[in-house]
Amino acid sequence: MTQPATDPDLRSRRFTALTVLGIGLLALMVAGLLSGAVAAGPTDLFHMLARRLGLTDDPERLTDSVLWAIRLPRVLSGAVVGGGLGVAGAALQGTFRNQMADPHLVGISPAAGLGAVAGIALTPVGGPALIMMVGAAVGGAAIALLMRRTAKRVIESNQFILVGLALGLAMLAWLGAIVLAWDSPRVPTFTFWVFGGLAGSTWSALAAGAPIVAIGVTIVAASARSLDLLALGETEARHVGVEVDRVITVILVGVGLAVGGAVGLGGAIGFVGLIVPLVLRRWIGPTHKWLLPASALGGAAMVVAVDIMARTVAAPIEIPVGLFTAILGAPVFVWFLMRVGRSRS
Amino acid sequence: MKPAVRGEAITYRRGAAVLLDQVDLTTDPGEVLGIVGPNGAGKTTLLRILAGDLVPSTGHAWVQDADASRATLLQLAQLRAYLSPKGVSENPFTVRDTVAMGRHPHRRAMMDAQEHETIVESAMERTDVIHLASRVMSSLSTGEQQRVGLARVIAQETPVLLLDEPTSALDIGHQEKVMRVLRSLAGEGTAIIVILHDLNLAAAHSDRIMLLNASAAIATGTPSEVLTSESLTSVYRQPMKVVTHPHRDCPLVLTVDSPDRSR
Numbered sequence: 001m002t003q004p005a006t007d008p009d010l011r012s013r014r015f016t017a018l019t020v021l022g023i024g025l026l027a028l029m030v031a032g033l034l035s036g037a038v039a040a041g042p043t044d045l046f047h048m049l050a051r052r053l054g055l056t057d058d059p060e061r062l063t064d065s066v067l068w069a070i071r072l073p074r075v076l077s078g079a080v081v082g083g084g085l086g087v088a089g090a091a092l093q094g095t096f097r098n099q100m101a102d103p104h105l106v107g108i109s110p111a112a113g114l115g116a117v118a119g120i121a122l123t124p125v126g127g128p129a130l131i132m133m134v135g136a137a138v139g140g141a142a143i144a145l146l147m148r149r150t151a152k153r154v155i156e157s158n159q160f161i162l163v164g165l166a167l168g169l170a171m172l173a174w175l176g177a178i179v180l181a182w183d184s185p186r187v188p189t190f191t192f193w194v195f196g197g198l199a200g201s202t203w204s205a206l207a208a209g210a211p212i213v214a215i216g217v218t219i220v221a222a223s224a225r226s227l228d229l230l231a232l233g234e235t236e237a238r239h240v241g242v243e244v245d246r247v248i249t250v251i252l253v254g255v256g257l258a259v260g261g262a263v264g265l266g267g268a269i270g271f272v273g274l275i276v277p278l279v280l281r282r283w284i285g286p287t288h289k290w291l292l293p294a295s296a297l298g299g300a301a302m303v304v305a306v307d308i309m310a311r312t313v314a315a316p317i318e319i320p321v322g323l324f325t326a327i328l329g330a331p332v333f334v335w336f337l338m339r340v341g342r343s344r345s
Numbered sequence: 346m347k348p349a350v351r352g353e354a355i356t357y358r359r360g361a362a363v364l365l366d367q368v369d370l371t372t373d374p375g376e377v378l379g380i381v382g383p384n385g386a387g388k389t390t391l392l393r394i395l396a397g398d399l400v401p402s403t404g405h406a407w408v409q410d411a412d413a414s415r416a417t418l419l420q421l422a423q424l425r426a427y428l429s430p431k432g433v434s435e436n437p438f439t440v441r442d443t444v445a446m447g448r449h450p451h452r453r454a455m456m457d458a459q460e461h462e463t464i465v466e467s468a469m470e471r472t473d474v475i476h477l478a479s480r481v482m483s484s485l486s487t488g489e490q491q492r493v494g495l496a497r498v499i500a501q502e503t504p505v506l507l508l509d510e511p512t513s514a515l516d517i518g519h520q521e522k523v524m525r526v527l528r529s530l531a532g533e534g535t536a537i538i539v540i541l542h543d544l545n546l547a548a549a550h551s552d553r554i555m556l557l558n559a560s561a562a563i564a565t566g567t568p569s570e571v572l573t574s575e576s577l578t579s580v581y582r583q584p585m586k587v588v589t590h591p592h593r594d595c596p597l598v599l600t601v602d603s604p605d606r607s608r
Contacts, residue, residue, distance in 0.1 A: 097435050229449060239396065281437060286438055
C-alpha cells in the first residue's frame with residue numbers, strides 16, 4: 001500500500017490520540033461502574049470480578065449483583081452504542097463528503113427505531129431481543145440506501161442533508177404515532193426513541209445488539225481506504241479504479257447495521273456521530289485507517305461519560321442520554337462550523 | 346505504430362438529442378491531440394466516452410487494447426488518467442495525500458513504498474505544487490487545486506492522459522508551464538488528449554488539433570491546417586484572423602471586429 005510520507009508531528013498526534021482515547025475510555029468505564037445510588041468502590045469491583053471468575057469463596061455482597069447485572073451491561077452498552085455511532089458518523093461524512101452527515105440528522109436513527117418496533121411486533125411475548133435488533137439494523141440499512149438514491153438525484157450535498165432531515169422527521173412522527181397508539185409495556189417509551197437511554201440495558205440485549213454493531217463496524221472498517229479515495233469525488237474515485245457504487249452500498253449497509261444495533265441498545269442518541277469524527281478529523285487528520293478507530297473510541301468515551309451524568313446529575317431521576325449529547329454537542333458543532341468558516345475566509 | 350487511443354464512428358444520443366455524431370479519432374503514443382470547439386460542441390462528452398464513463402450509443406472507443414465501455418475500472422485506471430475541470434472543494438486531505446491517491450491503481454505493483462513516494466514527489470514538482478505538499482486541499486485556490494489534480498493524474502503513470510481544460514483556472518505563466526509539462530510527458534511516450542478553450546495554447550503546444558462543432562468533428566490535422574480564419578469565424582460566429590506567430594512556428598489566432606463595424 002502506498003504510504004505517503006507522513007510528517008512526524010501527525011504520526012505522534014495519531015498515537016497520542018488513540019492512547020488518550022483508549023485510556024480515557026477505560027477510566028470512564030470504571031467510573032461508570034462505580035457511580036450510582038448504591039455506593040461501590042474499587043474493592044467492590046474487584047470482589048465482583050473475583051467471584052465471577054471463581055477466584056474467591058467470599059459470600060456475595062449487594063454490590064456484586066448491582067455491578068454485574070445492572071452497571072456492567074449498562075457501561076458496556078454505552079461503549080458499544082457510542083463506538084457504533086462514532087464509526088457510522090465518520091463513514092457517513094466520508095461517503096457524502098459532508099461534515100453535517102450524521103446518523104441522527106439524516107434519518108437513519110428514526111428508521112432504525114421504526115425497524116426495531118416492527119421487530120418487537122414480530123417477536124412473541126418473552127421472545128429474544130435479537131429480532132428487534134435485526135429489525136433496527138434492517139431499518140437503518142434500508143434508509144441509508146434510500147438516502148444514497150436520493151443523494152444521486154440531488155446536486156447540492158446540503159440539499160441531501162435537508163432531504164434526510166425531512167424524511168427523518170416524518171419517520172419520527174410515524175414512530176411516535178405507533179408507539180403512543182400501541183401503548184404496550186413491551187415497547188420502550190417515545191422518549192427512548194427520541195433521546196435514547198441506557199437504563200434498560202441487560203446482558204441479553206447486549207448479546208443481541210453488540211454483534212450487530214460489531215459486524216457493521218467491521219464492514220465499514222474494511223472500506224477505510226475507499227473512504228479516503230471518495231474524498232476526491234465519486235467520478236475521480238472511479239477514475240483511479242474504485243468500484244464506487246458497490247463500495248458505497250457496502251459502506252451504507254455497514255452504517256445501517258452499526259446504527260441499527262446502537263439504536264436497539266440505547267435508542268436514538270444524537271450528536272455523537274456528528275461531533276466525534278468532526279473533532280477527531282481536526283486532531284489526527286482525515287485518513288480513515290486512523291479516524292475510524294479513533295471515532296470508535298471517542299464515541300464510546302462520550303456516551304459512557306454522558307451516561308454517568310445522565311444518571312447522577314438529577315439522581316434518582318434519570319435524564320435521557322440524548323438530551324445531554326444534544327445540550328453539549330450542538331454548541332460544539334456550531335462553534336466548529338464557525339471556526340471552519342473563519343479559517344477559509 | 347499502434348494507436349494509444351482509438352475512437353470509431355462514436356455516436357452518443359441522450360433522448361432525442363445527438364451529442365456526438367460519427368466521430369473518429371486516433372492518438373499515437375507521444376502525441377498531443379488538442380480538442381477545441383465552442384461550448385456544447387461535445388468535447389467533454391467525447392472525452393468521457395474515451396475514459397469509459399459514458400457508453401457510446403453506437404461506435405467504439407479503445408484505450409490501447411481495452412474496450413473503454415467493457416474494461417474494468419481498475420484496468421482502465423492503469424491505462425488512462427482523467428482530469429476534470431473542477432475538482433472537489435471539500436477535500437479534507439493534504440496535497441501530498443491527494444496526489445498519492447493517483448497511485449491507487451498500482452497499489453499491488455511490485456514496488457516499495459519509496460518508489461511510490463518518489464513518483465508522487467516528482468509529479469508535485471512538475472506541476473509546481475511541492476511547496477503546498479502539507480497544505481489541506483480545501484484551503485487552496487482553484488488554480489492551485491487544478492495543479493494538484495494534474496499532479497495526481499501524472500502520478501497515476503498511465504500511457505494515456507485525458508485532460509478536460511487543465512488550464513482553465515491558471516494564470517498565463519502556469520498555463521504555459523502546464524503545457525510544457527504535457528509536451529515533456531509526450532516526449533516520454535504518453536498519449537495526451539486535451540480539451541482547451543484557449544486556441545493559441547492549443548496551436549502552440551498540440552501536434553494535432555480536432556475542431557468539434559455541433560456534435561461533429563469539423564476538421565482534424567496540424568494546427569495550421571485546422572485553425573484557419575474561415576473555419577474559426579464560422580464555428581465560433583465571431584470574426585477571426587489567423588496569422589503566423591512571430592516567434593513560434595505555429596498559427597496565432599486573433600479576434601477581430603465585424604467588417605461592418607471596422608469601417
